[in-house]
Amino acid sequence: MIASVMFYALYPLSRFIGRLSELWCKAPSVYVNGKEVWDGGGAVSGPQQTGLSLQWHSAGDTDTGRDPDHTETESPQGALEIACMETSVNDGRADDEKAALVLEEETDDRDPVMNECVFTRTECESQSEHSCAHAVEIDAAHDDDRVMDSSLSDMFLGSGSGSEAPLHAGCPVFDLAALLADSQTAAEPFGWHFPTGLGLSQMCYRPYVQFPAVSYYPAFQDSDSIEVTWRVWEDFSESRTGACVDAADAFDFSIMSYNILAQDLLEANPDLYTHCPEEVLAWDARLRTILKELQIWQPDVICLQEVQEDHFHKQMCPVLTEMGYTCIYKRRTGSKTDGCAVCYRIERFTQLSVKLLEFRRPECELLDRDNVGIVLLLQPLSAQSAALSPVCVANTHLLFNPRRGDVKLAQMAIVFAEIDVMIQKCRSAGRRCEVVLCGDFNALPNSPLWRFISSGQLYYHGLPTWMVSGQTDLSHKVHHARLFAPLWPSSLGVSDRCQYKSESQTAASGIFPVYNRQYSHESMLQLRYCPAACVRPADLELIPGVTDKTPDPEDMDMFSRRFGHTLHHSLSLASAYSEVRPDTQTPAVSTLNSDGAAMVDYIFYSTQRSGSAGEEESAGGLQMLGRLSLLSEADLWSLKGLPNQTFPSDHLSLLVKLQLRSLSHSDSRLV
Numbered sequence: 001m002i003a004s005v006m007f008y009a010l011y012p013l014s015r016f017i018g019r020l021s022e023l024w025c026k027a028p029s030v031y032v033n034g035k036e037v038w039d040g041g042g043a044v045s046g047p048q049q050t051g052l053s054l055q056w057h058s059a060g061d062t063d064t065g066r067d068p069d070h071t072e073t074e075s076p077q078g079a080l081e082i083a084c085m086e087t088s089v090n091d092g093r094a095d096d097e098k099a100a101l102v103l104e105e106e107t108d109d110r111d112p113v114m115n116e117c118v119f120t121r122t123e124c125e126s127q128s129e130h131s132c133a134h135a136v137e138i139d140a141a142h143d144d145d146r147v148m149d150s151s152l153s154d155m156f157l158g159s160g161s162g163s164e165a166p167l168h169a170g171c172p173v174f175d176l177a178a179l180l181a182d183s184q185t186a187a188e189p190f191g192w193h194f195p196t197g198l199g200l201s202q203m204c205y206r207p208y209v210q211f212p213a214v215s216y217y218p219a220f221q222d223s224d225s226i227e228v229t230w231r232v233w234e235d236f237s238e239s240r241t242g243a244c245v246d247a248a249d250a251f252d253f254s255i256m257s258y259n260i261l262a263q264d265l266l267e268a269n270p271d272l273y274t275h276c277p278e279e280v281l282a283w284d285a286r287l288r289t290i291l292k293e294l295q296i297w298q299p300d301v302i303c304l305q306e307v308q309e310d311h312f313h314k315q316m317c318p319v320l321t322e323m324g325y326t327c328i329y330k331r332r333t334g335s336k337t338d339g340c341a342v343c344y345r346i347e348r349f350t351q352l353s354v355k356l357l358e359f360r361r362p363e364c365e366l367l368d369r370d371n372v373g374i375v376l377l378l379q380p381l382s383a384q385s386a387a388l389s390p391v392c393v394a395n396t397h398l399l400f401n402p403r404r405g406d407v408k409l410a411q412m413a414i415v416f417a418e419i420d421v422m423i424q425k426c427r428s429a430g431r432r433c434e435v436v437l438c439g440d441f442n443a444l445p446n447s448p449l450w451r452f453i454s455s456g457q458l459y460y461h462g463l464p465t466w467m468v469s470g471q472t473d474l475s476h477k478v479h480h481a482r483l484f485a486p487l488w489p490s491s492l493g494v495s496d497r498c499q500y501k502s503e504s505q506t507a508a509s510g511i512f513p514v515y516n517r518q519y520s521h522e523s524m525l526q527l528r529y530c531p532a533a534c535v536r537p538a539d540l541e542l543i544p545g546v547t548d549k550t551p552d553p554e555d556m557d558m559f560s561r562r563f564g565h566t567l568h569h570s571l572s573l574a575s576a577y578s579e580v581r582p583d584t585q586t587p588a589v590s591t592l593n594s595d596g597a598a599m600v601d602y603i604f605y606s607t608q609r610s611g612s613a614g615e616e617e618s619a620g621g622l623q624m625l626g627r628l629s630l631l632s633e634a635d636l637w638s639l640k641g642l643p644n645q646t647f648p649s650d651h652l653s654l655l656v657k658l659q660l661r662s663l664s665h666s667d668s669r670l671v
């Protein structure tokens with residue numbers, strides 16, 4: 001009896017106390033310049049993530065500008081030598097999981113329950129400025145190889161808005177790679193684990209049993225080291241036809257598009273995140289994970305959406321500047337506090353031109369929304385810079401409202417018109433121009449808006465505005481607002497080829513007839529082939545020859561030529577991501593919240609237009625060398641949805657590696 005009382009009462013109590021102490025000292029901490037910048041609360045990457053980033057940083061860097069060696073944990077001449085010393089064991093769990101990363105110069109005012117890892121910097125002095133780890137790059141930038149400027153750590157701590165992290169004096173270097181290296185060993189399973197040899201007695205963990213229930217299986221345990229299991233690097237560099245160009249003729253660069261979820265929007269729409277524990281929604285934790293993700297990949301160009309203005313200026317921009325980026329920010333108009341940002345590495349690009357876009361136009365009733373964009377013209381920097389065409393990078397976050405495809409199309413037309421301005425600038429200087437269009441387009445793959453971007457044209461006549469983005473099915477509604485020419489007033493100055501019109505064109509465009517809601521025989525004939533008429537209602541009885549009629553493409557062309565009603569742009573763009581995951585053929589998604597999951601973020605890049613035989617065309621286009629895979633909705637729910645400990649936003653980042661080829665001699669006239 002006494003034994004069972006002890007068993008039922010004392011055992012759970014001791015388990016509870018044990019768990020508490022685990023929680024207390026579970027997370028590894030990271031110290032920067034003596035301050036705790038990483039409390040272990042966010043995502044910790046696992047071995048494959050580290051492997052991926054190593055692969056990323058070491059592979060395919062054919063150009064001279066890029067840092068050739070970020071692989072400090074692999075390189076024998078790496079910046080850091082890591083030796084973890086166990087100093088305390090308090091509950092028998094994996095020692096490394098509790099290890100605090102502190103530096104050897106550190107004084108003793110650290111948390112006594114934590115273990116320490118000693119990092120010894122070696123050989124940096126003999127390397128070139130950029131051949132060491134990221135931390136060393138930062139040091140070098142400050143002309144001091146031993147002591148890092150405190151501002152990076154301050155930014156990690158959010159000191160601009162008041163830091164609450166404890167101070168730990170004397171730690172000169174924040175080293176992300178060291179953090180990752182540590183986390184490699186942090187993934188010890190929690191559950192039955194039997195020693196396999198002598199000297200491993202401390203690896204025999206007690207079983208995790210939910211008392212009094214007994215399971216044959218170890219209970220599910222949160223692991224914060226599985227990020228890597230999910231997102232893999234898809235390498236296309238081998239499979240690309242003609243990709244084997246001389247390395248000296250190519251400029252490889254990486255570009256990321258990432259909607260980081262503005263904290264104000266998160267707080268304004270709590271219903272979208274009911275599945276999330278509070279701690280993954282806290283901005284400080286999300287910021288750390290976002291910055292860490294950027295540090296892991298160090299894309300040459302970063303296109304961000306939903307960047308809250310204060311967070312950007314006080315916290316993100318200073319860190320990114322320290323990392324070697326130049327940042328451009330455009331806040332949304334009106335009372336919205338977030339906007340878009342583009343950051344590029346100054347060692348890889350120089351800026352030729354920039355345009356900040358506001359889609360709200362007081363003179364145009366249609367364009368009454370506060371969305372914005374950024375269009376940049378960047379010149380790649382490398383030994384053969386003169387032979388490399390500039391790259392136009394555009395970043396935008398289109399209107400969310402699923403019903404207002406008309407607004408989305410007009411916003412998109414402005415982006416294309418501004419890209420066209422950049423292209424014309426290049427052309428007038430005798431240069432080609434490649435284009436990368438990034439952003440959150442709030443439109444699904446194969447939706448009319450997506451098709452418009454990908455194919456260069458959209459026959460829109462009669463298309464219900466809710467259909468444009470494919471976000472929701474509003475076919476049950478009685479009344480549908482539809483698209484008719486003109487899509488926007490000519491006062492906007494943008495043609496249906498998405499180019500700015502010259503003044504004479506603007507004047508002439510007023511004479512085009514408007515077919516809007518005229519039920520003439522002719523207009524009814526046109527409607528026969530409008531996209532909406534081609535969507536078969538689910539309950540429509542199939543009568544051969546009557547209700548199975550599909551439009552003849554030639555008829556469509558004829559109508560389109562005769563009546564217009566087609567929107568064009570002149571770029572040849574391909575989406576870096578496909579709508580299904582190549583391995584599982586399940587839909588890939590880029591965003592998920594309580595309302596559902598979808599792909600709405602894209603990176604489009606200019607390609608060689610298929611079928612074009614022109615010499616100039618065939619010389620151009622970017623090649624995709626690889627991309628970071630997206631996930632399926634099921635994958636993300638198995639991680640408890642978004643945001644989670646590993647992925648800090650309700651969107652995933654998109655990351656691709658592109659190759660820009662040097663121009664043929666005839667094209668390579670200097671600006």
Ligand code: KL2
Nearest residue numbers: 259265269272399400440442591600650
């Ligand atoms: O879908 V988004 O999230 O690209 O991740 O873009 C918008 C939405 C962003 C900027 O307007 O805010 C989110 N329901 C769901 N999401 C909304 C809503 C809404 N009613 N309003 C704004 N957003």
